Amino acid sequence: MDVADEATARQGGTASPATSAPTRGAGSAHALPAPPRSRARRRTDGGLRKGLEIAFFVTPALAIFSVFVVWPVIRAIHFSLYSWKGYGPMVDFVGLKNYVTVLGNDVFQGALVNNLTIMVVSIAVQLPLGLAVALLLNRKLKGRNILRTIVFVPYVLAEVVTGVIWRQMLQAQYGLIDTIAAAIGFPTPQQGFLGDTSYAMGALMVVLTWKYLGLAVVLFLAGLTSVPEELFEAAQIDGASWWQVQRKVTIPLLGPTVRMWAFLSIIGSIQVFDMVWILTKGGPANATQTMATFLYSFGVDRNLYGIASAASVILFVISLVLALTYQRIFMRRDADGGLATGRKAKKVGAR
């Protein structure tokens, strides 16, 4: 294991001289007497210079990315191949056994289903709701800015704060919601919404929707401002009603924004942790367990770092595959459209 470490360390070591090598080359090139130069030479100099500039600007980002993203991922993969409790030497190599354990675990399977449920329900609920609110707030109403702020406030609130407030409101018998329900004679589950295995997931979805609707609305509103005013005018002159304008003009033109928002929503749903942890800790009886709470309970609570790492690698792969597939299928045109001018557009044509 140390040998492997050494190897990656050495790779890392050689990587940085490689990036600094052109620097030295450039330095000496400048030191040479400049004028009598062939064109070809000068062109490579230009290429070198350009490469140098790219290296100069990209290196810091790349370094941070490697240290904080690539390296941890490599370490997680490394950990996931061992049975390891977090301290002492990591010697018990188990191959892919941890992955088999995780994938065969009922709780993990349940967690995966929960993540997918959150993903689907988030989009199914927040998309129409967010669009409706955004279209409403895009009209010229009195107090529009105040309303916009109100809608956006939940998103600005810290996740922990939101969780604690909602947990108190949803408390059985003494919480605000149960108190109101009791006052109007509306029956609530005896265990409370968060304590009943058949309602906990629903309650969680309500809180997540409340929290993240603001983001959808703000993104959609931003998207709406980029729709040219003339199109509305033209449609109105052609005699389109407000509904027709929204359906045929606004919403289609909002496409890129909606696809971008859905992408963020999907990634967020797959990784959701804090809200679940504060509201239910994945309970009752694993009813709201997500992949992130699963890996937390195995890593931090049970000190099975090997298994937790395997779960985190699985989570990482699922996120990556989802993100790439989504981008390929839904967002390719958006990305290209964004760079409509210049070479990129030509390339699309060529393709």
Added chain:
Amino acid sequence: MRRMRAGATAVALTMSVGLLAAGCSGSSTPTATSSTTGGTSDKPVTVTWWHNSNTDPGKGYYEQVAKDYQAEHPNVTIEISAMAHEDMVTKLEAAFQSGDAPDIYMERGGGELKAHVAAGLTKDISTASADVIKTIGGSVAGWQVDGKTYGLPFSMGIVGFWYNTKIWSDAGITKAPATWDEFYTDIATLKSKGIAPLSVGAADGWPAAHYYYYFALRECSQDVLTKGLSTFDFTDSCWLKAGKDIQEFIAAAPFNDGYLATVAQTGATSASGLLTFGKVSAEMQGHWEPGVMQGLNDGKAVENIGWFPFPSISGGKGDPAAAIGGGDAWAASAKAPDEAVDFMNYLLSDKVQKGFAELNMGLPTNPAASGSVADPTLKTLLDFRDKSPFVQLYFDTALGTNVGNAMNAAVVNVFAGKAEPQSIIDDSTAAAALE
């Protein structure tokens, strides 16, 4: 990262070699260790000490204790780090991983200690603290691995029922239940008066699991229990019987509404909060409960609170006087100097433990200090503890974090009515297979 772990490996290696040597010398020539202790006594030594009494009076008391010790041993300097408990636990974990642990630290015993010992992080103090170990008696069992002692428990409490004596007497119940049959009658009486008999913080897992620990303690013989916990063998029928007891208990619906989403100790609607404000009549909890309730009650002690032990079960093979409990112990890291162990012995002395008890810092393990506990309710608890034939460490601590947390989660599933008692055994055994 790499360097850190390589360092840890090296330390672990030297430590296990050191332990081996200590073990050998300990068994063959017990005097050798004591003579080396005598030999080093003049050289200046610094002992680092981490504890979690970071507020007064505890903080000041420990500073004074260290000062007193230094006055008698001028060559020893004690460096204290008083931290909030959670900070201490996190820092300790990191310190162990980097091989930079303090000389004296707080050890919770059980499976955690077993892992520390297996990684060669903790010093064997069987010989150097032999006298103190004899004084403390049975409480030390939770800090022994393979017959060797690694920690000196300085505070040891047990779990039992804290109840509102006024609510109980108003409901016409005059004495605490001694058997489960009596307890079931009391539960029915309280419910008929419209009072939730008990609260439990099942959202946190362990408060619910404590019930399983106690049922198993009453159902299983001591031998089956201790062997089962140390070898993860839950095949004896008493383990399943304890699970069925839980199921029967849940069927009587003794708990507050929403107990599955109730947390243990935070806020007015936590399990402790409900008892504090008289919303339930009782709660099963550890010896820290009065302190927690006082904290929830704006710092004022809660009145009319009594204590009774977990009732006996007819037909159970366990001793009805045994208890589930746990505590904190001082332990020395593997490379700590002998002076550190000597100071630990001093911390367990009659004098220091008496002061500890008088300041309400915990429940002293040195019997000489038992008389110094002033609170009458805590005194009831202490009397029961001192009469217990043995105090079984909380199962989750004894089993270690992995199997312990798996067992807790399985018990909660039974509490939620989502799993059969057999799943407690199955899930715990499955977790043990991952060790």
